[in-house]
Structures are given as structure tokens and as C-alpha cells.
Amino acid sequence: GIQVEQSPPDLILQEGANSTLRCNFSDSVNNLQWFHQNPWGQLINLFYIPSGTKQNGRLSATTVATERYSLLYISSSQTTDSGVYFCAVSLSGTASKLTFGTGTRLQVTL
Amino acid sequence: NAGVTQTPKFQVLKTGQSMTLQCAQDMNHEYMSWYRQDPGMGLRLIHYSVGAGITDQGEVPNGYNVSRSTTEDFPLRLLSAAPSQTSVYFCASRAAGGPDETQYFGPGTRLLVL
Numbered sequence: 001g002i003q004v005e006q007s008p009p010d011l012i013l014q015e016g017a018n019s020t021l022r023c024n025f026s027d028s029v030n031n032l033q034w035f036h037q038n039p040w041g042q043l044i045n046l047f048y049i050p051s052g053t054k055q056n057g058r059l060s061a062t063t064v065a066t067e068r069y070s071l072l073y074i075s076s077s078q079t080t081d082s083g084v085y086f087c088a089v090s091l092s093g094t095a096s097k098l099t100f101g102t103g104t105r106l107q108v109t110l
Numbered sequence: 111n112a113g114v115t116q117t118p119k120f121q122v123l124k125t126g127q128s129m130t131l132q133c134a135q136d137m138n139h140e141y142m143s144w145y146r147q148d149p150g151m152g153l154r155l156i157h158y159s160v161g162a163g164i165t166d167q168g169e170v171p172n173g174y175n176v177s178r179s180t181t182e183d184f185p186l187r188l189l190s191a192a193p194s195q196t197s198v199y200f201c202a203s204r205a206a207g208g209p210d211e212t213q214y215f216g217p218g219t220r221l222l223v224l
Contacts, residue, residue, distance in 0.1 A: 050211075088153070098155065099155075
């Protein structure tokens with residue numbers, strides 16, 4: 001099956017710093033989503049981004065499908081950004097069968 | 111819209127007991143799925159459905175049954191719980207077709223099997 005690797009596995013930032021999270025995948029995909037899992041365990045949709053670039057406030061994401069990677073940018077980080085960030089992908093024609101990476105655990109400190 | 115709802119939020123079972131995790135969505139989504147999340151890991155697909163009356167297995171289906179009699183509901187059944195099924199279970203749904211394949215997740219059910 002498709003492999004999804006995320007880096008770095010852990011990240012500690014001071015409030016106000018910027019960061020880049022990476023997601024590499026091993027096959028062509030037609031669905032790529034970024035999620036934030038907050039400390040209470042809730043999964044929050046950040047982006048649906050199988051290709052191209054999107055921005056939402058302090059967050060932006062870029063997927064280069066031909067090179068099989070996606071990047072999530074967090075600018076001016078806040079303590080509320082803490083949690084685990086997951087990348088998930090699915091192959092063409094596989095309905096809703098998402099494969100998740102193991103996540104990047106982010107801690108933002110004061 | 112309530113989105114995707116799951117009940118219960120937390121459950122403790124003894125080995126061998128059975129139970130049903132409930133999932134409902136009010137967005138008229140055709141696709142629904144169940145995932146489990148173990149500590150320090152991403153989510154893994156258990157079962158999924160592309161419409162009422164149609165279900166299929168995911169990556170880790172053993173020990174779980176599903177059925178889909180309505181568009182709104184997709185219950186997950188554990189027939190004989192085992193400690194290895196201790197996990198957090200998430201239900202998800204999305205619309206079929208169209209340019210946006212965003213999946214929406216419920217709040218999760220934490221299951222502890224003793």
C-alpha cells in the first residue's frame with residue numbers, strides 16, 4: 001500500500017516562530033488532507049489540497065503532486081497551535097480510504 | 111448541521127463483551143468510514159461504505175462488523191471485545207463526486223477493554 005512519511009516527528013517552537021512540516025508519499029494521490037489533532041483528541045480539518053497552494057490565516061499548504069510531497073507552513077505560531085499534525089492521502093479510485101502518516105507533534109511554548 | 115456525531119464518548123468493556131459504536135451524519139454524505147487510532151500513531155481504516163447497503167473492509171477489519179441501512183448511520187460492532195481493541199475510534203464522512211473530497215471526522219469514542 002501507499003506509504004506516508006511525515007517530518008519532523010517532534011517540534012518545539014517558541015511563540016511567534018515559523019515552522020514547516022513535510023509529508024512525503026509513495027504513490028500518485030487524488031486526495032491529500034492536513035489535520036490538526038488538538039490536545040483533547042479532536043481532529044480538525046486544515047486543508048484539502050491534492051495539488052497547488054492554499055492559505056488560511058496563519059496557515060498555508062503546498063502540494064507538489066508530481067514530486068509526491070506536501071508542506072504545511074505555520075507562521076507566527078501560538079500556543080493554541082500545539083498538538084499533532086497529520087497528513088492523510090488516498091489513491092485515485094479508492095473512495096474514502098485515507099492512509100495517515102504518523103504525524104508531527106508540535107509544542108509551542110511561551 | 112451537527113456534522114458527524116459519535117456515541118458513546120467513552121466506554122469500558124470486559125474481554126468477550128459485545129457493543130456497538132454509533133456514528134451518524136446529517137450532511138447527506140454517501141461515503142462513511144471507521145478508523146482507529148492507537149497511541150502515538152496515525153489513524154488506520156477499519157471499514158468503509160460508499161452508500162446504503164454497501165460496505166467493504168479497510169486495513170484492519172478483523173474483530174469488527176459494520177452495516178449501512180441508511181445514508182445517515184454507520185454503526186461499528188465489536189462482537190467479542192479483546193484488549194487489543196483498546197483504542198480511540200473515529201467515524202468520518204464525505205460527499206461522493208465533485209471536486210472536494212474533504213473527509214469530516216467525528217469527535218471519537220475512547221474504548222478500553224479490560
